Amino acid sequence: MAQGTKEGALNDGPDEQRIAAVAADPRYARLVARRARLGWLLSAVIFFAFVGYLLLVAFDKALLGMPIGQGVTSIGIPLGLGLILLAIALTGAYVAHANRHHDAQMAALLTDHGFQDRAA
């Protein structure tokens, strides 16, 4: 059932030609490449931030336990909470960027190739 619908969507002659035209459009290649670059870049940021944090936990517990200034609050607390906030902030930045730029460009591209009904 699922397979039937899927092939139907891709193999209807005219549809397939229009899809190929989309894929051949230089704007499509540019948009997809830019989007992938942003995705990998942000993934790398959060991945290495977390791995770096874990390595600090493994190798230098004392540093994370060092108090900030005169108080008892340790360096590890803003770092850990900061990592949580970083995850939320990066997610928000990606969604804002995608909503503002990617969606509009993709919609324009699809409309040009006759997919306006699905571009919205």
Next chain:
Amino acid sequence: MTAWLAALAAVSIALLPLPALAAALEGEAQRQPVNWVAILMFVAFVGLTLWITKAAAARTRTASDFYTAGGGISGFQNGLAMAGDYMSAASFLGISAQIFNDGYDGLIYSTGFLVGWPILLFLMAERLRNLGRFTFADVASYRFAQPPVRSFAAVSTLLVVSFYLIAQMVGAGQLIKLLFGLPYAVAVVIVGALMMLYVLFGGMRATTWVQIIKAVLLLGGASFMALMVLAHMGFSLEALFARAVEVKTQAALADGATTAEAAERGRSIMAPGNFIKDPVSAISFGLALMLGTAGLPHILMRFFTVPDAKEARKSVLWATGWIGYFYILTFIIGFGAIVLVGTESSYLDGQGALRGGGNMAAIHLAHAIGGNAFLGFISAVAFATILAVVAGLTLSAASAVSHDLYATVFKHGQASSADELRVSRLTTLALGALAVLLGLLFEKQNVAFMVSLAFALAASGNFPVLILSLLWNGCTTRGAAWGGTIGLLTAFVLTLLSPAVWTTTFNLGPAPFPYSSAAIFSVPAGFLSIWLISLLDRSPRAAVDKAGYPAQRVRAETGIGAFAASDH
């Protein structure tokens, strides 16, 4: 059916305060007196959700209604439901208890559980929505021969869900014994019965609304707790931490430590402790949490309840925001418990440990802050949380059996929507019974390793298959099915050989695999075997698989031809 629902609700309510059953466990130090406020709150929650289930049942006709709530959930609603799926009672009670005991270590857990979400968004969310329909196997098997990849995905889903489910059921039983003063077996049966009702009759629509309500209650309750803790401390985190260090120092002094030792022990809660011992375990644990999130079948399934990729994206943003906020609250609640619970002898037993067991820190704090009524509220929310998570898990396992195994593998895509629905309901019944049985069987087991195993399996099997099938044109049917299986098996075997299972659970002496998490070996094992097997694959099918990539890619990127929001 309405009568049936009402009867079952009546039975579960009638069971609750049954003194004869409660008496069977008299003498166990851990049991609390029957908690009427909590029970009332819980009954109110269950009544509300059953009413929603009834409404949802009336609108559940097609397979799409059952699996994806008709695809009409908004990004905001779905984000809340995802957060609801993810914020289990284990993370609320477990993390706040860990902070109560060791301070800082709890924060490491929280960050690990959160960092998988951005990665899920950046690499997978939109493509998942564009390619998938009901289960993540739709995406993983998109351009491949259906039977092998679907079978792998279904087996993997059942494995991951089973371990997660056992942990939740055992947790539920123990919690209810503590919170409501009910016997373990009764608690497990109630959870099993209610979970079956939500899934059987309401499907994804009811399950989603149960998740949303639960998420709102949990976030509201936790916000109130954190706010009250901060109010006690003049809204100063520094004052909260300082007071907590002082409490721990005093406790160490009372324990007979020297002044220097006591000061040392007091300060230790502000730094990482023994939670992570060596770099290998640290990275391994991090990988399992980070990549496992993007491989959990019940989370991935939520991407198909929204109409398009844009709403899928918004879902993740809302989910990440709510979960992150929740973990920050949990951190404050844990430290608040040190200050307000750790100093109050009525919450402690003779030895200075928490009454009712180690996981009760947040529950006692609720009492310290808002008296019996708020204690009842938080207890009921904790129970509701388990119920909701268990329903979500069951639905994803039932979908794997009915949609991936039955409809696609056995019936070659020729099953009718009605047949598929019938099979998923039968599976739900079987799973409900199995969950109750496993819950009873594993009562005494350590559940923490089952959760970590579920994450390791998801990170080593599902995640590599999804990523490589989405992003690498050279991936083949054979590579995905066998490589994924190798990743899954590696994680499973290494976990069996790890200290938590080999030594602690089975008492077999020193563990052959010395690390607590398998992910650092099993995730690369999954990726490498998919890559290598695909590379060596010279079968005719491999050519078809590779030729299918460009079309898949265009559709994943653009959403052209994505399954519509609704079936009708």
